[in-house]
Amino acid sequence: MIDQTRRLRLDLRYDGTDFHGWAKQDGLRTVQGEVEAALATILRQPAGLTVAGRTDAGVHARAQVAHLDIVGQVNGEGLPTFPRALGNFTEGDLRAFRDRLNALLGASYSERWRRVLEGAELSRGILAKGESDVILTRVSQVSGDFDARFSALQRSYEYLIVDAAESRDPLTRRNHWxxxxxxxxxxxxxxxxxxxxxxxxxxxxCKPREGATTIRTLRRLDVERKADGAVEVHVEADAFCHSMVRSLVGALVEVGRGAKTAAWARSLVDQPTRGHGVPVAPARGLTLLGVSYPPETEWALQSGRARRLRTLPGAEDCGC
Structure with missing residues (x-):
């Protein structure tokens, strides 16, 4: 028997309202913490996820991507002896694995609300079997070249703003500012x-992280007035640094309300500094719409590109 590692890609959605962000934190409920706990229950081994975008507390995701490496035994004929839930990695087995994960996530969600609402008459109408604020839409097997974070070509986000009282809708308050x-x-x-x-x-x-660059390529930044009266900001880039999307929205709102000009917005990239005091829009209006990847043959190449620390032409790397 020899050890063999398999890589799985997880596609998931979540309502970020009641999560303290993606990243696992001791004593706090996070998306990573919930999903890794469910995975560990099924796999009977610790589970460590790598994610495409580490969303902040209150940020939602319609199409988040993560990957997971699991280690198991194979015999001389190459037949896997992983936990039975994974079977032989057929599409049917992976769907069953996804469904088992979702069942555990639903059970955890229900138990949380039972504790919160214990003794309250509301509990009879608020809990539904299988309901959860995080759900796996697909589990697929990928090669070791796939990296949910570094193989990504682009991330896209949507930010929704309500600026008129007559457009406020309590049914959508959790994902609109x-x-x-x-x-x-x-x-x-x-x-x-x-x-x-x-x-x-x-x-x-951005809120810079030590050793990381704040140079990014912003490919799309559109602003539209929707039919329901809400303002939609659509943002796409190769990658985003911490709080970047919410700060972009905060700057645009300053211009939209007449407090700043387009020239001021330009000065924010011509003279990059944290001293500008750009406001950060609230988390609840932000949703990760999707992450795009190149063909499988280019996963490793793109990962190598993304790991390189970038500098602007003619500028020395500041290491920021």
């Missing part, structure tokens, strides 16, 4: 957004 700014000018916000596209040092919009 109800502002008190008054009506926003989407034309002015669009003008400002155009100033920020391309490759820049986005230090003015």
């Amino acid at each position: 109800w502002t008190s700014t008054g009506p926003l000018s989407t034309d002015q916000m669009r003008d400002a957004a155009q100033q920020l596209l391309g490759e820049h040092d986005f230090l003015s919009f």
Whole structure:
């Protein structure tokens, strides 16, 4: 018998309202913590997830991606002896594995609310079997070249803003920011957004991490007024640094309410510094819409590219 490692890709969705973000934290409920606990129950071994985007507390995801390595035994004929829940890694087995994970996540969610609502009459109508605020949509087997974080080509986010009292809808309050700014000018916000596209040092919009660059390529920053009256900001980039999307939205709202100009927005990338004091929009309006990857043959190449620390042409690497 020899040890063999298999890599699984997990596609998942979650409502971030009651989570303290993606990343596991002692004593706090997080998406990573919930999913890894369910995985460990099934696999009977510790589970460590690598994620495409570490969302903050209160941020939602419609199409998050993570990967997981599991170690098991294979015999001389190459037949896996992993936990039976994984079977032989057929599509049917992986669907059953996904469904088992979702059942455990649902049970954990229900138990949490039973404790919160114990003795309350509300509990009879609020809990439904299998309901959860995080769910796996697909589990697939991938090669070891796949890296949920570094193989990604692009991430896309949506931010939703309600700037008028008549457009407020209690049914969507968990993923919209109800502002008190008054009506926003989407034309002015669009003008400002155009100033920020391309490759820049986005230090003015980020909380830098030691040893990481704040240089990113912003490929899309659109602002639209939707039919229901909400303002939608759609953001796409190769990657984002900490708080970048919410700071971009915060800057655009400043312009939209008339407090700042498009020229000010441009100065944030022309003169990158944390000293600009760009406001950070609340987490609840932000949703990760999706993560895109190249063909399988390019996973390793893209991972190598993404791991390189970038600098702008003509500038020395500041190591920020």
